[in-house]
Amino acid sequence: MFAAERRQLILEMVRANGAVSLRELARVVQTSEVTVRRDVRALEAEGLLDRRHGGAVLPGGFTRESGFPQKSHLATAEKTAIADLAAGFVEEGEAIVVGAGTTTQELARRLARVPGLTVVTNSLLVAQALAHANRVEVVMTGGTLRGSNYALVGSGAEQSLQGLRVSKAFLSGSGLTAERGLSTSNMLSASVDRALVQAAAEVVVLADHSKLGTDTMFQTVPTDVITRLVTDEPPGHDDRAATELQALADQGVQIAVTGASGGATTTGSGGPGASGTSGGDAVPARQQRRDVPLPGPRRQVPGAAAGLRATALGEQNAGAERARVADLRRR
Incomplete structure (x- = not known):
């Protein structure tokens, strides 16, 4: 399918449904999502549709509701x-x-x-x-x-x-x-x-x-x-x-x-x-x-932070005890 034919089909799908995901567009036009994304970007530049996260919608900022079919x-x-x-x-x-x-x-x-x-x-x-x-x-x-x-x-x-x-x-x-x-x-x-x-x-x-x-x-x-x-x-x-x-x-x-x-x-x-x-x-x-963190900045887990603090405190107390024993031996 030529690029012009592919983009026309993409445009028709968006007009019919109001909003279509890139994954669905790629399946229908039988190409990769990378190619579809490039087509959507070109159609957006012409003012024929708007890109959204993972898809394309009718131009104007807000999508209209699609019917059940x-x-x-x-x-x-x-x-x-x-x-x-x-x-x-x-x-x-x-x-x-x-x-x-x-x-x-x-x-x-x-x-x-x-x-x-x-x-x-x-x-x-x-x-x-x-x-x-x-x-x-x-x-x-x-x-x-x-x-x-x-x-x-x-x-x-x-x-x-x-x-x-x-x-x-x-x-x-x-x-x-x-x-x-x-x-x-x-x-x-x-x-x-x-x-x-x-x-x-x-x-x-x-x-x-x-x-x-x-x-x-x-x-x-x-x-x-x-x-x-x-x-x-x-x-x-x-x-x-x-x-x-x-x-x-x-x-x-x-x-x-x-x-x-x-x-x-x-x-x-x-x-x-x-x-x-x-x-x-x-x-x-x-x-x-x-249970894994979502992509983005890592956030400290409260339980883990408490464990780290407890470990640090234990090491500090152990160090103080060793110093006290060494002082007694010197005496």
Whole structure:
């Protein structure tokens, strides 16, 4: 495929979907991400699209929301891995809320195996995924059906959530930044998602790496309200996504990252309970956890610092004791 043909196809994909990851563009045009990145840079120079962390969006600074058919074919492997990991943070007998989205739909399919679970949702797709789970109770909100993402929105949905209290909220969105938090492109969806958040003690965001650094019109969840982010491992060349992850961790968000091998990298803010998991056995046994720091400036682990101080103090005391014994011998 010639460069002109390739760039035309890239432009058509972005116009159809609003936002497309470099990985998906490379797959469709059957070339490397390096070549696609060069094409995207050329199209941006012509003012035909805007580059974002790990992808391309419509020009103008904010992406528009894609419909469900387009979203369902984007980053499918990443969404599956994210859903596998996120399901490990749900315990038997919990009551949770699950928002609308293709990633949360994948999560719902895995929650069908959790006994005694109660799921409150405004998503027809989430409810459908749990419809035949006889050990899971599903509670639907009221509201008006928004056909583009099969979700119930509006005042009816928001009012049905008043007075509700659950342990966790699992949400997705169109973009996530450390500065502004989770955002979406539709005002009605954002309003219902905020009501879901107000009902939960903890907020878990599910977002693949292409959404990191992307900012859209309506803020859903401020960064300081997000308890945990579950995402996939950014490509090695995507320094900006890695930087965004570090910035989120610095603001206290616990980060759980799926690895290419199916494992999970977890890290947190360093505060109490910020180990990156909720209870040591929350991640399924089939996933091997490895606790490593995110890319960026190294931060001293409090426990390690205490150990170093104790070692230094012990050496100092031992030195003083040796000096005292030598003094006694001289006498």
